Amino acid sequence: MSQVNQVNRESSNKVIFECKCCGHCCHGVATVSVSEEEQKRMAAYLELELNEFRSKFLVQGKHSTSMKIIDGHCIFYGPDGLCSVHPVKPFHCKRWPLHPSILADEAAWKAIKADCPGFSKDATWEDAKELVRKSMNGTK
Numbered sequence: 001m002s003q004v005n006q007v008n009r010e011s012s013n014k015v016i017f018e019c020k021c022c023g024h025c026c027h028g029v030a031t032v033s034v035s036e037e038e039q040k041r042m043a044a045y046l047e048l049e050l051n052e053f054r055s056k057f058l059v060q061g062k063h064s065t066s067m068k069i070i071d072g073h074c075i076f077y078g079p080d081g082l083c084s085v086h087p088v089k090p091f092h093c094k095r096w097p098l099h100p101s102i103l104a105d106e107a108a109w110k111a112i113k114a115d116c117p118g119f120s121k122d123a124t125w126e127d128a129k130e131l132v133r134k135s136m137n138g139t140k
């Protein structure tokens, strides 16, 4: 789920995005990649040795390392519907759903909006691009 909790449209103060904590983005057949640094932070957070953390929670793919899927969701998706490693979750989880692909591709925006109920129904592609730019500049 997103770390981007709520973003307002500046001109009207209307909420364009607010994470509903629905957990949809933590479900699926695969998870995001986890860098070496992120693995170390997560292992430290869980007070585990790195190798133990890796064997318990990660899966090594051909090109990247990602989190295991259990019962159709990320292994860190808790029974309370929240991320159990929220303070140290991977960058790709923190950034979601403000993915840079939105900037160049309206189809990507439509697909992400359809997948994430956090966007208001009347949020436009222009709104989304503005949020992505702000997020990349660290101004939101």
Ligand code: SF4
Pocket (backbone or CB within 6 Å): 001, 002, 018, 019, 020, 021, 022, 023, 024, 025, 026, 096, 097, 115, 116, 117, 118, 119
């Ligand atoms: S799918 Fe969207 S609204 Fe639901 S948890 Fe993920 S970011 Fe939040």
Ligand code: SF4
Pocket (backbone or CB within 6 Å): 001, 002, 025, 026, 031, 032, 067, 074, 075, 076, 077, 078, 082, 083, 084, 085, 086, 089, 090, 093
């Ligand atoms: S690390 Fe947390 S936010 Fe990221 S997919 Fe897993 S449960 Fe969801």
